Every structure is written in structure tokens, then in C-alpha cells.
Amino acid sequence: xxxxxxxxxxxxxxxxxxxxxxxxxxxxxxxxxxxxxxxxxxxxxxxxxxxxxxxxxxxxxxxxxxxxxxxxxxxxxxxxxxxxxxxxxxxxxxxxxxxxxxxxxxxxxxxxxxxxxxxxxxxxxxxxxxxxxxxxxxxxxxxxxxxxxxxxxxxxxxxxxxxxxxxxxxxxxxxxxxxxxxxxxxxxxxxxxxxxxxxxxxxxxxxxxxxxxxxxxxxxxxxxxxxxxxxxxxxxxxxxxxxxxxxxxxxxxxxxxxxxxxxxxxxxxxxxxxxxxxxxxxxxxxxxxxxxxxxxxxxxxxxxxxxxxxxxxxxxxxxxxxxxxxxxxxxxxxxxxxxxxxxxxxxxxxxxxxxxxxxxxxxxxxxxxxxxxxxxxxxxxxxxxx
Amino acid sequence: xxxxxxxxxxxxxxxxxxxxxxxxxxxxxxxxxxxxxxxxxxxxxxxxxxxxxxxxxxxxxxxxxxxxxxxxxxxxxxxxxxxxxxxxxxxxxxxxxxxxxxxxxxxxxxxxxxxxxxxxxxxxxxxxxxxxxxxxxxxxxxxxxxxxxxxxxxxxxxxxxxxxxxxxxxxxxxxxxxxxxxxxxxxxxxxxxxxxxxxxxxxxxxxxxxxxxxxxxxxxxxxxxxxxxxxxxxxxxxxxxxxxxxxxxxxxxxxxxxxxxxxxxxxxxxxxxxxxxxxxxxxxxxxxx
Numbered sequence: 001x002x003x004x005x006x007x008x009x010x011x012x013x014x015x016x017x018x019x020x021x022x023x024x025x026x027x028x029x030x031x032x033x034x035x036x037x038x039x040x041x042x043x044x045x046x047x048x049x050x051x052x053x054x055x056x057x058x059x060x061x062x063x064x065x066x067x068x069x070x071x072x073x074x075x076x077x078x079x080x081x082x083x084x085x086x087x088x089x090x091x092x093x094x095x096x097x098x099x100x101x102x103x104x105x106x107x108x109x110x111x112x113x114x115x116x117x118x119x120x121x122x123x124x125x126x127x128x129x130x131x132x133x134x135x136x137x138x139x140x141x142x143x144x145x146x147x148x149x150x151x152x153x154x155x156x157x158x159x160x161x162x163x164x165x166x167x168x169x170x171x172x173x174x175x176x177x178x179x180x181x182x183x184x185x186x187x188x189x190x191x192x193x194x195x196x197x198x199x200x201x202x203x204x205x206x207x208x209x210x211x212x213x214x215x216x217x218x219x220x221x222x223x224x225x226x227x228x229x230x231x232x233x234x235x236x237x238x239x240x241x242x243x244x245x246x247x248x249x250x251x252x253x254x255x256x257x258x259x260x261x262x263x264x265x266x267x268x269x270x271x272x273x274x275x276x277x278x279x280x281x282x283x284x285x286x287x288x289x290x291x292x293x294x295x296x297x298x299x300x301x302x303x304x305x306x307x308x309x310x311x312x313x314x315x316x317x318x319x320x321x322x323x324x325x326x327x328x329x330x331x332x333x334x335x336x337x338x339x340x341x342x343x344x345x346x347x348x349x350x351x352x353x354x355x356x357x358x359x360x361x362x363x364x365x366x367x368x369x370x371x372x373x374x375x376x377x378x379x380x381x382x383x384x385x386x
Numbered sequence: 387x388x389x390x391x392x393x394x395x396x397x398x399x400x401x402x403x404x405x406x407x408x409x410x411x412x413x414x415x416x417x418x419x420x421x422x423x424x425x426x427x428x429x430x431x432x433x434x435x436x437x438x439x440x441x442x443x444x445x446x447x448x449x450x451x452x453x454x455x456x457x458x459x460x461x462x463x464x465x466x467x468x469x470x471x472x473x474x475x476x477x478x479x480x481x482x483x484x485x486x487x488x489x490x491x492x493x494x495x496x497x498x499x500x501x502x503x504x505x506x507x508x509x510x511x512x513x514x515x516x517x518x519x520x521x522x523x524x525x526x527x528x529x530x531x532x533x534x535x536x537x538x539x540x541x542x543x544x545x546x547x548x549x550x551x552x553x554x555x556x557x558x559x560x561x562x563x564x565x566x567x568x569x570x571x572x573x574x575x576x577x578x579x580x581x582x583x584x585x586x587x588x589x590x591x592x593x594x595x596x597x598x599x600x601x602x603x604x605x606x607x608x609x610x611x612x613x614x615x616x617x618x619x620x621x622x623x624x625x626x627x628x629x630x631x632x633x634x635x636x637x638x639x640x641x642x643x644x645x646x647x648x649x650x651x652x653x654x655x656x657x658x659x660x661x662x663x664x665x666x667x668x669x670x671x672x673x674x675x
Contacts (some may be wrong), residue, residue, distance in 0.1 A: 033603075037505050172648065200647050203607065205598040208399045208528075209642035209650070216392050216643075230506045234599065242395075243516055243523030262508040262599060 001144075004115035023337060024060065024067040024323055026051065027096030028088040030103045031228075032075040038229040038258050039103055039125060044073055044313045045291055046307035047100050050314070060314055064322035065353065066100060075100055078202060078228070083107035084114070091118050097323050098313055102126065105175040112136050119326040123301060123309045127253075128178050132354035138326055142309040146182040146252045148353070149274065149364055153251055154186035156366060156378055156385035157272050161247050163187075167196035167219035169210055169235065170226040179226030183251060187223070194223070202228075206326050215239075221247045225274075229255035229300070230332055233262025234288075240267040250274055254301035256367070256374050265372030273374050275342035275365040276301040280376070287342035301343075308341030311358050315339070349382070391521045396643040397636070401675055402528045402597075404635020408591040410608045411615035411627035412542060413583035419559040419622030420579045422480050423473060424609055427489040428587050429609025430494035431461050435588025436595040436604050437502065443596075444509045445504040454534075464586035466577040474576065479528035498602035506601040531593050539628060543581075546624065555579055559622060620671020629669055633657075 015174040030040030052071045053153050057236035058067040068126035069336055073088035077262050085104040090096040091114070093218060098121040102108055105128030112130055121138045124131050157163065166187050170176035186196035196217040198210050216220070222239055224232045230256045236248055240263070249272040250259070254272045277284070291299040316333035317323050334357060338345040343362050366385055367374035378385040410432060417425050435457040444451040472490060476482045513526040546552035555564040558575050566572055591606065598604065615634050619626025639656060641650030662667060 032503075033499070041505075185610050198646050200652070203603075204647075205604075205607070206403060208402075209396060209639045210647055212392065212399065213643045213646065229600070233508065241516070241525035241528070243518065262506070264508075264510075 005135055015309060017079035020266050022065050022067045023070055025070050025094050025096050026074050026160060027087075027099040027101075028073040029076050029083055029090065029099060029107075030073075031078040034075060036103060036228040038075070038255070038300045039253070039302050040078075040101075041295070042303035043100055043103065043125065043306045045295055045299075046236055046303045046305075047073075049290065049308040050307050051296065053311075054314065058347075059224040060317065060323075063316050067323065072096060074128050075372070076104075076107055078104050078107070080107045083120060084110050087114060088112050089322050091115075091120060096120070097317075098122065098326075100310060103144060105130070105178050106173045109174055111137055119236045121313060121326055121329065123177060123313070126175070126304075128174060129354065132350050132356055132358055134355045137330060137356065137358075138314075141310060141362070142278065142305045142360050143253075143323070144359070144361065144364060146186075146310040148359070148366055148382065149226075149252040150186040150188060150251060152380050152382070152384045153274060153364075153366055154158065154183075155190045156380075157251075158187065158190035161221060161249075161272075163215070163221040163249075164194045165196065165219045165245065166192050166194040166196065166221045166223050166249075167214035167217065168223040168226070168349055169207065169214065169264050170197065170199050171202050172199035173202070173227075176226050183223055183225050184252070192221070201225040204231075205234060207235055210240065211235070211244070212240055215242060215244055219246060221249060223249050223251060224252040224259075225249075225253065227255075229253075229258030229266040235265050236263035236271065243289070247272065249374050256369065257300065260369070260372055263371075268372070271369040273367045273369060275367045275374065275376060278304060278365055278376065278379065279341070279367075279374075281344060283340075283342045284344075302345040304341060305360065305362065308339065308343065308362070311341065312336055312339055312346070312360075388521070393534055393640075394519070394522045395524075396526070396640045397521075398524050398532075399643070400636035401532050401632070401637030402635070403638055404632035405532050405539070405588050406594055406608065406631075407615050407632025408539060408628045409535050409593075410587055410612040411619065411631050412539065413586035414612045415599070415616045415619070415622055415624060415627045416555075416559075416586075417583045418616065419624070420555060421469075421477070421483075423483040424480075424582075425485065425583070426484065426609070427468075427491035427494060427611060428584065429586035429605030429607075430488075430491050430498075431465060431587040431605070432591035432608050433498060433602060434461055434464075434494070435591030436479050436600045437498065437591075439592035439595040440509055440590065440600045441562055442508055443505075443512075450512045451626050453592055454589060457592040458585045458637035458671075461588035462581040462585035466581035471581035473580065477576070490528055495605075502602060506599040506604075508599045509596040511596050524557075526596055529556040531597060534593050535590070537631050538586070542586065543624075551575075551578065614654065614658055617660055618667025618668060622672070623668065623670040626668055627672030633669075638639060 029357040030043045032040045054060050061296050076083035100123050105124045105126045108126030109130050116136045123140050123142050125143045131141050170180045170329050196214045196219050252274040254276050260268050288299045316329040319332035320328035346360050346362050348357040349361040351357050364380050365376045366378040368377050414428050438457045439453050442448045442456050511527040513530050515526045517524045554570045615630040619630030641653045
């Protein structure tokens with residue numbers, strides 16, 4: 001009897017907090033271990049903080065029902081097979097309202113047809129053009145791909161450094177090949193030769209033989225884009241171990257903190273890095289403090305970007321008055337402009353490039369590492385960096 | 387960079403990887419030679435060695451000699467206990483023993499994952515700086531690995547050739563029953579051999595930790611390579627493991643430097659198939675009676 005009373009009291013408190021006592025599950029599939037873990041954990045942190053905000057405020061009120069949100073998160077290990085398994089579980093078992101992820105072009109290429117067929121809104125970080133297509137109307141992207149920022153950023157760096165021959169190593173999969181194509185197109189458009197390219201299997205840690213081969217081709221600049229954060233750090237370290245004194249450039253996919261942690265400030269000195277947004281905003285500093293308080297370590301720049309897009313989905317649900325009708329939610333999301341987020345105001349772009357407005361856009365920047373810290377040296381828009 | 391420089395560079399790189407593979411494969415083949423057990427958990431002891439290096443050298447800033455000694459002693463004792471508690475009861479059944487080591491591997495790796503997380507942890511070099519020989523450039527941290535691994539392999543060879551216990555181990559590997567008749571206590575040799583075997587893996591892990599960073603998954607690739615090496619050199623043959631390790635390291639380095647990563651990977655496995663076709667018992671292995 002005593003137990004029953006306690007249970008009743010607990011239920012009453014819970015009902016008081018979440019009036020209609022509905023639960024909505026949101027899903028995450030991202031690399032939470034291995035080379036891409038820095039990005040995957042940043043996405044997971046973004047989702048958890050966004051959900052914490054909503055649950056902390058009493059839940060998500062949609063069409064007269066208040067939802068308490070729970071998260072179902074799965075590790076994709078940056079592997080298409082694991083990502084497919086996870087997404088199937090999210091759709092058919094967890095019945096997730098939307099999915100944050102997957103990350104990486106290879107998992108994304110395998111999954112977009114499944115999520116489209118099931119009308120699941122996804123927020124990806126995959127750079128493959130498949131992510132943005134008219135036939136995949138529920139696929140959104142939080143992070144700008146190389147295809148967008150590559151040319152303006154590369155043009156700036158090539159002119160500033162006078163780069164003539166550029167070397168690079170990419171993972172031997174869909175992600176790496178997409179990146180290799182975008183990057184070499186960018187460098188060649190800027191007047192540099194980017195033919196010193198090789199591919200490696202993910203999980204590899206010894207790049208010295210491959211770097212020796214690339215350096216032997218007479219490169220003056222090395223491009224790190226396409227490699228996961230920890231791998232990029234190992235590449236910087238091993239390039240310097242081979243006595244490479246040329247410029248090292250990271251055109252995209254924030255990895256600066258991991259590169260600094262793995263390679264050290266000395267090897268990373270002078271590194272040119274892509275910055276996902278202007279790092280000087282107060283709102284960003286507040287988000288970063290909150291993130292580090294919650295998870296420790298450092299924050300990968302993907303986190304505030306995903307946090308913003310996730311909140312745009314919640315906003316779309318509220319405006320559409322439904323958590324199930326993805327078409328109505330997507331239509332409401334499309335109306336959002338200058339949406340306030342920790343990394344700046346976000347808008348949708350992509351009509352001219354992919355025929356759909358599903359790409360989140362926040363102005364980005366180029367930084368240079370000095371004494372272990374990246375400093376903004378140029379701010380960029382869709383046309384140029386200056 | 388001219389061709390000669392490229393070849394010197396590839397040769398030194400090959401030695402670094404080759405000595406590490408040899409160190410891994412010696413322990414792996416030792417256990418097989420004596421106990422007829424394929425230890426699939428060998429890579430996890432390499433990983434434990436790398437974490438011991440991370441904590442003792444990077445976190446507590448103890449001298450690297452202490453790190454190596456700690457790796458040998460801690461992993462050696464744990465290895466002997468694992469043999470005594472988990473492998474001894476299954477002795478005599480090679481297949482069950484193999485499955486047991488597979489289980490031990492999963493348990494160790496997931497325990498490390500739970501306690502240390504998945505993210506790789508960087509470590510500072512034991513010796514920093516570069517060595518320049520003409521246009522060829524090498525890092526001291528990699529030269530250190532070659533020298534230290536050669537010393538460990540030499541010490542192990544002396545132990546096996548000159549010490550009473552080493553000779554007893556070789557006797558058990560050659561003929562267990564004859565060794566028993568000669569008064570060798572096989573029950574003591576088995577845990578000792580297992581302990582020494584995994585201690586060698588831990589030393590390899592500790593030495594490579596500053597070069598490649600540390601994570602619960604670092605043992606997976608060296609374990610696979612050790613497996614290839616012992617098949618190449620001959621299961622149970624210690625000189626075969628050294629030769630196979632160096633050969634594989636050289637093929638990997640020269641192949642990747644001159645022909646690219648994908649060709650190098652194919653070359654390694656093509657070589658194994660070719661050797662097994664010509665010499666099914668491996669380069670220095672003995673035919674089973």
C-alpha cells in the first residue's frame with residue numbers, strides 16, 4: 001500500500017511536469033568511437049543539450065500536447081553497415097521522430113533512400129551531393145560541405161601562400177573520393193597542381209610510407225581535408241617527422257582542437273584551418289562553456305551547428321502542430337530565416353546548387369594556428385574570403 | 387627527393403614497422419609453439435602496454451625505462467594468471483582454447499572502452515627531434531623504436547638460448563612428452579611462456595604508443611599483422627617470426643612508398659599466398675609430424 005502511494009505520488013509529480021505525459025523519441029546515429037568520434041560526440045552533445053533545454057522548460061508543446069523527449073543514440077563506427085542497422089532500429093523499433101546523423105558520405109549514401117521512403121527528417125554532416133537532392137526532401141545538412149566553401153577558401157589560401165603543388169591523402173571510400181574530387185577541382189581552379197593524391201584505409205595509423213611518396217612528388221603544400229580529426233593530427237605529426245617544412249592546410253571539417261592535441265602546438269604552428277563560423281560571438285562562448293562543463297575536454301565546432309538545426313526542427317514541429325507529419329514540419333522549417341543560434345544567425349541555402357533549400361548556412365572563416373590557437377585571418381561568404 | 391633517398395627513407399620506415407611486427411609475432415608464435423594455442427587476445431595485451439605507457443610516461447611522467455619495466459611485469463603477471471585461470475582448463479582442445487582467447491580479447495577491449503573511452507590519446511615522444519642523413523630525414527622517436535625493439539628481441543633470444551628456463555621452453559615446444567621425461571615441469575612452463583609472450587606484446591605497445599597514440603583499438607592491426615607474420619615465418623618458429631616481421635614491414639613500406647597503399651596491401655597478402663603455396667609450413671616452420 002505504501003509502495004502504491006509512493007508510485008502514485010511520483011506519477012503525479014511527473015504528470016505535473018509533463019502535462020499530457022507523451023514521450024517522443026529522437027534518434028542519433030553517428031561515429032561515437034574511432035577516427036570520427038570527435039564529430040559524432042559533438043553531434044550527440046548538441047542533441048542532448050537541445051533536449052535538455054526543452055525537457056528543462058517542461059517539454060515540447062505541439063498541437064496541445066506536451067512531449068517529454070528521450071534520445072536513442074547508436075554508434076555507426078563511421079561504417080555504412082552499422083549505420084544502416086542503427087537507422088533501421090531508429091525507424092522501426094524506437095520510432096524516432098527524426099534522426100540526427102548519419103555522418104560521412106558512405107553511410108549517408110546507403111541510408112538516404114531508407115529515410116526518404118519512411119519520411120524521416122535527418123540532419124547530416126555528410127558532404128556527398130546525395131545529401132541535398134530534390135528526391136530526398138527530408139534530408140537536411142547542418143555543416144557546410146567542401147563543395148560550397150572549398151573554392152573561395154582554396155583561392156584565398158593559394159594566393160596567400162603561393163601554393164604550386166599540393167599533396168593530400170584521403171580515406172579510401174565514398175567520403176574520401178567525394179572530398180578528393182572537390183579539393184582537386186578547387187586547387188586546379190585556383191591555379192595549383194593537386195595531383196599528388198593517395199588513398200588509405202580508415203583505421204590506419206602509420207602514414208609515413210604514404211607521406212614519403214607524396215612528399216617525393218615535390219609538393220610545397222599539404223591539404224588535410226577529408227581525414228577525420230585524429231587522423232589529421234597524426235598526418236601533421238608524421239609530416240613534420242619526415243622534415244616537411246611546407247604549408248599545411250585544413251580546408252574543411254573542423255578538426256583544429258584534435259590536430260593540436262595529437263600533433264602538438266609546435267608541429268601545428270602556421271597551419272591554415274577552416275573555421276565553421278566566426279569564433280568571437282558571446283553566444284558561442286556561452287555554448288562552449290556549457291558544452292565543456294557537461295562533457296569536459298574541448299568542443300568540436302560541429303556541435304553549435306547541429307544544435308541550431310535541431311532547434312529548427314523543434315520549431316518546425318511547433319509551427320506545424322504535429323510531430324509526425326514530416327511534410328508539414330519541413331514546410332514550416334523552410335519558412336525560418338535568420339534563426340538565432342550560438343554560432344550566429346542561420347538561413348537555408350542550396351536552391352541554385354542542388355535545387356533544394358536544405359543546407360544550413362552560417363558565414364564561415366579561415367584561421368591560422370599561432371602558439372596553439374587558431375586566429376581568424378579572413379572571413380568568407382559564398383563568393384570569396386577576404 | 388631522388389630515388390636513393392626515397393629507398394633509404396622507405397628502408398628505415400620498413401625497419402620501424404618490421405621490428406614492431408617481429409616483436410608482436412615472437413610472442414604470438416611462442417605461445418603457439420609451446421601450447422598449440424592461437425592467442426587472439428595478443429593484440430589486447432599490446433593495447434594494455436600502450437595504456438601503461440600513457441599513464442606512467444605521459445600522465446605520471448616517470449622515466450620511460452620504468453614504463454617498459456611496468457609493462458613487462460604487470461602484463462607478464464596478468465598473462466600468467468590468465469593462462470592459469472582460463473586457458474589451462476581448456477588445454478588439449480585447440481579449438482576451444484582459441485575461442486577462449488577470442489572471448490578474452492572482447493572482454494579486455496570492451497573493458498578498456500568502458501573505462502578509457504574510444505578517443506585516441508596522444509603521447510609525447512620519448513626522444514624528440516629529427517636525424518638528417520643527406521636529404522633523408524628520420525625522427526628520433528622512430529629510430530628509438532628500432533633500437534629498443536632490437537635490444538628486446540636480442541635479450542629474448544639470449545634468454546631462450548642460454549637460460550635454463552629458455553631451454554626448457556624450447557624443449558617443451560619441440561616435444562612435450564620428451565621434455566616431461568627429462569624432468570621439465572610443463573605446468574610451470576605454460577603460464578611462464580604465456581606471460582612472457584604477452585609481456586613482449588605489451589613492450590611493443592608501450593614503445594609504439596608515442597608514435598601512433600593510444601586507444602582501446604590500437605591492438606587490432608598489430609594482431610592481424612602478427613598473424614600474417616607467423617604464417618609467413620612458420621607457426622611456432624621464433625627466427626621465422628623475426629624474419630617474417632621484417633619482411634612484412636619492408637614490403638609494406640617499400641610497397642606503399644613506391645606503388646601506393648592499395649598495391650602495398652595487395653602485395654602483402656599475395657606474398658603470403660605465394661609462400662604458403664611453395665612452402666606450406668612457412669619460411670622457417672617445421673612440417674607437422
